[in-house]
Amino acid sequence: MSKQANGVVSRRAFLTGAGGAAAAAAGLVALGLPAAAEAQAAPSVPWPLPVLNPDVARDAGYFGYWTNDPWKNTNYGCAYGVASALLASIRSALGPGSPWDGLPLEMFKWGKTGCVESGTLCGALAGALPIFSLAAPASVVEMGGDLLRWYQETPLPSMEMDWLDPKRRYPQQAQSVSGSPLCHISVSSWCKVSGKLSGSTDRKARCGKITGDVAKMAAIILNRFGSSSKYVPIYAAQPDLYAECVHCHIDAPPPPTPDGVRLNNSLGISNCKTCHPDAAPVMSKK
Numbered sequence: 001m002s003k004q005a006n007g008v009v010s011r012r013a014f015l016t017g018a019g020g021a022a023a024a025a026a027g028l029v030a031l032g033l034p035a036a037a038e039a040q041a042a043p044s045v046p047w048p049l050p051v052l053n054p055d056v057a058r059d060a061g062y063f064g065y066w067t068n069d070p071w072k073n074t075n076y077g078c079a080y081g082v083a084s085a086l087l088a089s090i091r092s093a094l095g096p097g098s099p100w101d102g103l104p105l106e107m108f109k110w111g112k113t114g115c116v117e118s119g120t121l122c123g124a125l126a127g128a129l130p131i132f133s134l135a136a137p138a139s140v141v142e143m144g145g146d147l148l149r150w151y152q153e154t155p156l157p158s159m160e161m162d163w164l165d166p167k168r169r170y171p172q173q174a175q176s177v178s179g180s181p182l183c184h185i186s187v188s189s190w191c192k193v194s195g196k197l198s199g200s201t202d203r204k205a206r207c208g209k210i211t212g213d214v215a216k217m218a219a220i221i222l223n224r225f226g227s228s229s230k231y232v233p234i235y236a237a238q239p240d241l242y243a244e245c246v247h248c249h250i251d252a253p254p255p256p257t258p259d260g261v262r263l264n265n266s267l268g269i270s271n272c273k274t275c276h277p278d279a280a281p282v283m284s285k286k
């Protein structure tokens with residue numbers, strides 16, 4: 001695709017290369033909206049992906065977490081940390097003029113504290129997933145699935161950043177396995193294991209390190225995708241722990257079985273047992 005010196009894909013390349021977007025822009029014109037909207041449209045995906053250094057991404061993620069958000073006068077947090085680390089690595093490898101130049105970091109900070117402070121999806125994960133979409137639009141589910149699986153099943157935080165930050169020394173912190181991609185469950189299970197409060201600086205340090213750990217794993221996943229057109233997952237589709245649940249509650253119903261217990265009434269690949277600990281592996285039909 002031809003690019004201008006400043007990296008913006010030329011209007012001609014844009015119109016010939018991105019039919020859907022061009023049609024959408026034409027629609028804007030038809031609606032009487034300014035044609036400028038068309039000229040400023042972002043380059044079509046996938047965006048180019050260099051080989052990343054996962055350790056560099058990790059350290060940048062850690063420090064990105066602590067970066068001060070002048071709008072709120074507190075640290076930017078996990079989602080911003082991961083996104084800024086990946087973007088910095090990508091931009092420095094590609095040099096100026098890549099489509100990645102145009103993404104403002106401010107657009108990632110909503111992920112902090114489990115997405116708008118709701119304790120839902122861990123923001124570190126939320127910071128990586130949009131980058132996956134832009135680099136690998138056809139493989140974001142498989143790549144994101146690997147990131148979430150790794151996050152749920154790995155004792156975190158790692159000790160790799162214990163001596164990184166001269167201003168904050170929290171070595172040898174307790175590790176926990178979240179069993180869930182949710183901020184609330186991840187933080188609570190760590191607080192239980194460590195005996196620390198969720199409002200403590202120890203907990204913040206833990207989340208800072210997890211921001212680094214997630215940035216590193218995201219870089220590993222991006223490298224695994226590389227310049228391929230299809231991502232080959234690291235993990236098998238479902239962990240044993242809840243494959244059985246998925247079989248009845250998520251998989252599309254097959255032709256009726258004698259006992260008729262395929263429900264297809266749930267969605268997602270979270271570990272069901274974290275929230276339904278008492279659910280029997282196979283629940284018999286009453």
Ligand code: HEC
Binds near residue numbers: 261262272276285
């Ligand atoms: C063989 C199929 C099957 C498997 C495997 C299975 N379930 Fe169920 N599950 C059912 C049926 C049938 C019901 C009852 C549905 C109803 O009565 O509406 C049910 C009900 C439930 C309910 C509703 C609350 C309740 O207690 O009635 C939850 C939650 C649930 N299952 C979670 C799970 C989880 C978690 C797993 C894996 C550990 C799992 N199920 C495995 C078939 C299954």
Ligand code: HEC
Binds near residue numbers: 180250265267
């Ligand atoms: C983050 C927590 C969480 C996770 C993870 C989770 N659930 Fe649930 N689930 C809930 C809550 C909360 C409800 C609604 C309250 C209830 O009925 O227990 C619910 C409801 C359900 C129901 C309907 C229950 C009913 O009363 O009939 C089913 C079936 C179910 N979940 C299955 C699953 C399966 C299968 C998985 C794994 C793929 C899963 N859930 C993972 C929290 C969770």
